[in-house]
Amino acid sequence: MKSRKAVALERVVKNGIVSFGRNVWLAIAAIAMMGITLTILLFAVVANATFSHTIDDITSHIDVSVYLKDTVGDKQRDNLITQLKRVDNIKSVDYVSKEAALKIYRAQNADNPDLLAAISETSNPLPASLSIKPLDPNRLEDIKDFLEKPSIAALQSDPTSYSGDRKAAIDKITRATHFFEQAGVVGIIIFVIISMLIIFNTIRMAIFNRRDELVIMRLLGATPWYIRGPFIVETIVYGIVAAVISLIICAGLFAVASSTLQASSLGLLDIKYSSQYFTDNLVLIISLQITAGIIIGAASSIVATRRYLRINK
């Protein structure tokens, strides 16, 4: 036989769900607001992941290109590569031959016949180069010092390229991300507070509607938890429903975005990666949404019931 406590818990959950069904129209505002809040939360999480992915992506493309004179022989080149690899903060050094450089150039300008024609008319004017990937793109001084040594500088046909424009872009994105992060946190806090106030009010009305029943329950010796429990279960159901709604909205938006925008991006936001991240981390995201929904719901009803039930009398 089930224990008294198990029976009571079962009734609390059942009463909460019944009460949810009864108050569903009253609860619509609360659920909608919580749905919006959770949607914003979800977007913030996905956007945050996407921005840091974008930064990583761009960072990994940062390189230092050293253009070699045509007179530099294989031995000198290999020697230079060996020396470079000993320099601090170097991830990799790749050699790009004249032929390879031409191929890349042709591929990059495939749709520009004039440029292609200009190249093929003469012998290959493109220099061979070394593509250096730094470990930390913000610390290029050591590499720079090494390359500016007269003996090394003598081997170079053109000034070293430091991907300066890319670094500026990274700084810009980092600042933007930081701003979005802060705006996101503030936005989430504001929306969480609004949702909680609305839920709070909904529960207050539910308590008011059922005040006779609650008085009788108290007089018949219901424990405070038996009286409060159903209200808390009810708001937990709001949270779960809101989480499901927000997941459906987001899944829908990502589906539409990736089918119509096709791997493109909205400004800094890489839609393809976002929707990939959403799909890959679906279980985590679902748990996050439901947990957040339950916490927001339960917290507001715990406060509301404490404030309005006066159950300890």
Add this chain to the structure above:
Amino acid sequence: MILLDRVTKTYNRRGPALERISLHVEPKEFVIIVGQSGAGKSTLFKLLTREEKPTSGKIIVGGMDYDKLKDKDIPLLRRKIGVVFQDFKLLNNKTVHENVAFALEIAGLTSGEIKHTVPKVLDIVGLKGKESHYPLELSGGERQRVAIARAIVRQPKILIADEPTGNLDPKHAWDVIKVLEKINRFGTTVLLTTHNQDIVNTLKRRVVTISEGQIVSDRAVGQYKAS
């Protein structure tokens, strides 16, 4: 069973609602408490159900000393005391059966136990066959008997009936009183308040008269003349 020792209850600003009340009720007694509105009868009941705390004095009910009662013990105390009110306090959106079952659900009884117990109690109060009616479909007397069924379904040692006949015509009032007598015969201590001098004088029970917050008379077979 019930012991009040020099109990005073003072609400803010007004004078004391009850002043140094001492009362002793034996188990299985049937005690009628009479007095005008505002004399302090309701306050006395609220003290017994612990809806109010006394300003001073000692209350012991069924061996439980109210001074030592913790908040978490209050629900258990209330399950041991059955209460019936003048306005019934039934849930109009629940059937007769559900109203009575409600008290057992709160106490954590299983559905099986509830199904088994409720019909028996409805039989005692004479409402067999009315299980699926809603309170508003019943007469006042029937409604009050539903409330009594709800109060006694957990077999309390004490039943407190606060003006249970106040809203009823004489015939229905007597139906309710007879049910209370029956319950008393089964061994439950009954505390009844009423304004109805006919009932008091016919019952020939102990009568405690309260006036202006004090017990002015306590007779083994009391008489009452409503003024």
